[in-house]
Amino acid sequence: MSAPVLLDVRNLSVKFPMARSRMGLGPRRSLNAVSDVSMRVAAGETVGLVGESGSGKSTFGRAILRLGELTRGEVLLDGQDMARARGEDLARLRRETAMIFQDPYGSLNPRLTVRQAIGEVLHVHGKKGAAGRDARIVELLELVGLDATLMDRRPGDLSGGQCQRIGIARALAIEPRLIVADECVAALDVSIQGQIINLLMELGQRMHLGMIFIAHDLAMVRRLCDRIAVMYLGRIVEEGPTEQVFKAPRHPYTRSLIEAIPEIDPARMLPSAPLPGEPPSPVNLPEGCAFHPRCPLARSECRTAVPPFVGGAHRAACILAPGGRLNEVGENLPETTPATPTERIETC
Amino acid sequence: MTDAPILTVNNLSVAYEGGGTSHTIIDGVSFTLRRGEILGIVGESGSGKSMTCRALMRLLPSSRLRVTGGSVWLEDGRDVLSLSQGELTQVRGRRIGMIFQNPASHLDPVMSIGRQIAESIRHHRKIGRKEAWARMLDILRQVGIPDPESRANAYTHEFSGGMRQRAMIAVALACDPDILIADEPTTALDVTVQAQILRLLQQLRDERGLSIIFITHDLGVVYQLCDTVAVMYAGRLCEYGAMHEVIHRPRHHYTAGLVACQPGSEGGTGRVHTIPGQPPSPGDMPPGCRFHPRCGAADALCAARQPPLRETHEGHACACHHPVGIEAEAEA
Ligand SMILES: Nc1ncnc2c1ncn2[C@@H]1O[C@H](COP(=O)(O)OP(=O)(O)OP(=O)(O)O)[C@@H](O)[C@H]1O
Ligand SMILES: Nc1ncnc2c1ncn2[C@@H]1O[C@H](COP(=O)(O)OP(=O)(O)OP(=O)(O)O)[C@@H](O)[C@H]1O
Ligand code: SF4
Ligand SMILES: [Mg+2]
Ligand SMILES: [Mg+2]
Numbered sequence: 001m002s003a004p005v006l007l008d009v010r011n012l013s014v015k016f017p018m019a020r021s022r023m024g025l026g027p028r029r030s031l032n033a034v035s036d037v038s039m040r041v042a043a044g045e046t047v048g049l050v051g052e053s054g055s056g057k058s059t060f061g062r063a064i065l066r067l068g069e070l071t072r073g074e075v076l077l078d079g080q081d082m083a084r085a086r087g088e089d090l091a092r093l094r095r096e097t098a099m100i101f102q103d104p105y106g107s108l109n110p111r112l113t114v115r116q117a118i119g120e121v122l123h124v125h126g127k128k129g130a131a132g133r134d135a136r137i138v139e140l141l142e143l144v145g146l147d148a149t150l151m152d153r154r155p156g157d158l159s160g161g162q163c164q165r166i167g168i169a170r171a172l173a174i175e176p177r178l179i180v181a182d183e184c185v186a187a188l189d190v191s192i193q194g195q196i197i198n199l200l201m202e203l204g205q206r207m208h209l210g211m212i213f214i215a216h217d218l219a220m221v222r223r224l225c226d227r228i229a230v231m232y233l234g235r236i237v238e239e240g241p242t243e244q245v246f247k248a249p250r251h252p253y254t255r256s257l258i259e260a261i262p263e264i265d266p267a268r269m270l271p272s273a274p275l276p277g278e279p280p281s282p283v284n285l286p287e288g289c290a291f292h293p294r295c296p297l298a299r300s301e302c303r304t305a306v307p308p309f310v311g312g313a314h315r316a317a318c319i320l321a322p323g324g325r326l327n328e329v330g331e332n333l334p335e336t337t338p339a340t341p342t343e344r345i346e347t348c
Numbered sequence: 349m350t351d352a353p354i355l356t357v358n359n360l361s362v363a364y365e366g367g368g369t370s371h372t373i374i375d376g377v378s379f380t381l382r383r384g385e386i387l388g389i390v391g392e393s394g395s396g397k398s399m400t401c402r403a404l405m406r407l408l409p410s411s412r413l414r415v416t417g418g419s420v421w422l423e424d425g426r427d428v429l430s431l432s433q434g435e436l437t438q439v440r441g442r443r444i445g446m447i448f449q450n451p452a453s454h455l456d457p458v459m460s461i462g463r464q465i466a467e468s469i470r471h472h473r474k475i476g477r478k479e480a481w482a483r484m485l486d487i488l489r490q491v492g493i494p495d496p497e498s499r500a501n502a503y504t505h506e507f508s509g510g511m512r513q514r515a516m517i518a519v520a521l522a523c524d525p526d527i528l529i530a531d532e533p534t535t536a537l538d539v540t541v542q543a544q545i546l547r548l549l550q551q552l553r554d555e556r557g558l559s560i561i562f563i564t565h566d567l568g569v570v571y572q573l574c575d576t577v578a579v580m581y582a583g584r585l586c587e588y589g590a591m592h593e594v595i596h597r598p599r600h601h602y603t604a605g606l607v608a609c610q611p612g613s614e615g616g617t618g619r620v621h622t623i624p625g626q627p628p629s630p631g632d633m634p635p636g637c638r639f640h641p642r643c644g645a646a647d648a649l650c651a652a653r654q655p656p657l658r659e660t661h662e663g664h665a666c667a668c669h670h671p672v673g674i675e676a677e678a679e680a
Binding site: 016018019050051052053054055058059102103104105106145147149150156157158159160161162183186187188189190191192193194195197198201216217218219220222223256257260261262263264265269270271272273274275278279280281282283284 | 390391392393394398399409410449450452453489492493494495498499501506507508509510511514532535536537538539540541542543544546547565566567568569571572595605606609610611619620621622623626629631632
């Protein structure tokens with residue numbers, strides 16, 4: 001890619017210590033929320049981060065902006081490692097990045113009015129003198145489709161979608177170079193979602209904004225993002241240019257996700273059991289490929305080792321993905337489990 | 349679905365009064381919910397979907413908000429709006445379960461998730477601690493929380509957005525209600541978990557006759573789940589009818605716009621289609637049809653007179669002076 005790399009995350013891991021089991025006698029365990037995740041974002045590029053609920057997307061987003069824990073790894077912003085930055089370096093990170101939080105109510109101070117909440121950001125970042133501030137606030141509210149009459153309301157007097165848009169306005173007020181948008185349109189109706197998506201696209205191009213767009217709405221991700229990364233249980237399992245991933249997913253989890261998109265189409269009713277079995281726990285990660293207990297294509301090899309990424313710009317961590325150990329010449333992920341030579345002999 | 353209405357909402361209105369001003373937030377909303385019916389409520393952000401559901405359970409979030417009219421009949425003929433506090437408490441957990449839009453503020457931050465659910469079960473039913481704990485684990489498993497035995501001891505802040513939402517669903521289902529009011533219960537869930545929850549709800553409907561009001565922005569979810577749909581715009585119902593009718597033959601211009609905004613499965617790049625203009629703000633509603641400033645078919649009549657909600661076809665009502673497709677059909 002020709003655009004300069006804005007963000008380069010290398011081998012990031014986040015672990016949360018867990019309380020000992022109820023009697024306080026059990027071993028000290030930890031929860032692997034993010035394991036060894038690498039990701040690059042170029043200036044002007046939007047990367048979609050999708051995946052299982054609880055797979056570590058928000059934890060990852062918070063960690064790279066240093067708003068949450070970080071156990072291991074590097075986070076290079078313009079080549080400078082921010083993972084352990086302090087003082088002036090950390091201040092630069094705060095000036096140049098912004099996060100739109102997943103929980104719109106929780107991330108707003110309930111005592112501040114909309115005017116104060118946005119004004120505070122403008123003030124801290126020295127964006128406007130007190131005189132121009134109100135005008136800028138109105139402008140920001142307009143950008144996210146809110147009426148200036150809401151200025152003196154507090155979060156408790158706003159609807160879910162209105163709160164969410166205050167969160168977006170606060171992020172835009174910083175005029176950042178990198179935004180992590182965590183489910184930023186989930187509470188909005190489709191028309192306003194569209195407005196926000198159009199706005200983000202425009203800003204991306206005009207201001208060369210890099211963005212990580214965390215979302216469950218795959219149709220929106222497909223529309224907005226240049227590339228997409230799919231997370232399962234703390235790891236990225238597939239990554240590639242958006243259209244390629246949607247048209248020919250290379251990881252079985254991605255395929256299950258795409259099949260579970262609710263569509264207005266009588267020919268595409270939801271599968272009755274999208275993923276069989278129980279979701280595994282991040283406290284006791286399964287051996288080998290973490291998806292194998294639920295994978296429709298799983299085979300004995302999947303249990304032994306974490307599959308490495310295979311492929312180029314479009315890559316997946318699966319031994320059945322094109323280029324993987326069991327599909328070295330294949331072009332696509334197989335539809336059904338192919339038998340290995342030994343299994344074939346056994347069944348004969 | 350049977351014909352017996354389990355909940356009848358009639359002309360429900362809510363007003364905001366404070367700071368010397370007063371304005372209507374919900375304006376005469378009526379609908380019925382039958383046993384085993386799944387009703388979807390869609391509509392623009394801020395149109396009053398959450399407020400309608402809160403009002404009908406008498407759970408308005410602020411003292412400045414007041415129900416100014418209407419009735420909410422239960423199956424047994426009682427009006428929720430005139431129940432005593434004691435009766436109301438009983439109706440709430442036991443008959444009607446509610447999943448709130450913002451789970452974080454309805455879960456207790458200092459009590460483990462498991463205990464909260466177990467206590468709410470014990471609050472409504474006379475069963476022992478152990479049994480309640482077992483039932484809680486069972487429900488957590490049903491809503492797809494991995495490894496519930498160890499995760500039940502976690503606190504709200506240790507749960508991901510989607511896990512909180514599922515905990516909220518578990519709280520609402522724990523007491524086996526007859527009616528479930530679910531305010532955007534799947535927005536934080538990935539699509540496979542969402543599909544699992546939608547199936548669970550359908551199963552509860554089929555097996556136990558659970559009736560559900562499901563607020564969502566996702567017309568795909570409506571299509572996969574609901575029997576009927578109500579569409580809200582600026583505090584009013586603008587369309588109401590059988591799901592296939594409303595989605596395939598929207599009559600109100602706002603609904604038609606919403607359906608057209610659906611990003612569709614084929615992808616495509618570039619700007620997303622949106623409905624031009626902005627929704628009106630509650631203190632400053634346009635006269636006549638509240639959608640008229642944004643409507644392509646609006647004329648002088650639309651600007652002057654409020655269109656009543658009336659049936660255009662059997663089981664399909666719409667509040668519009670010039671419903672989409674009606675004249676064309678009449679001529680043909
Ligand atoms: N502060 C914390 N303490 C302990 N565990 C945590 C903490 N924060 C998150 N976790 C756990 O880390 C895992 C990843 O959580 P995270 O919020 O990143 O998921 P997510 O991918 O954003 O999910 P969702 O789509 O549901 O929002 C979850 O199992 C969650 O319970
Ligand atoms: N406590 C309050 N005091 C005054 N007005 C309020 C209060 N809470 C909400 N409102 C207003 O009432 C209207 C309806 O809000 P409601 O939360 O019902 O919307 P909604 O349809 O659920 O929207 P969303 O899809 O964004 O959640 C909004 O315009 C909102 O600003
Ligand atoms: S009543 Fe008029 S303005 Fe309202 S939707 Fe119908 S045509 Fe449009
Ligand atoms: Mg999250
Ligand atoms: Mg709402």
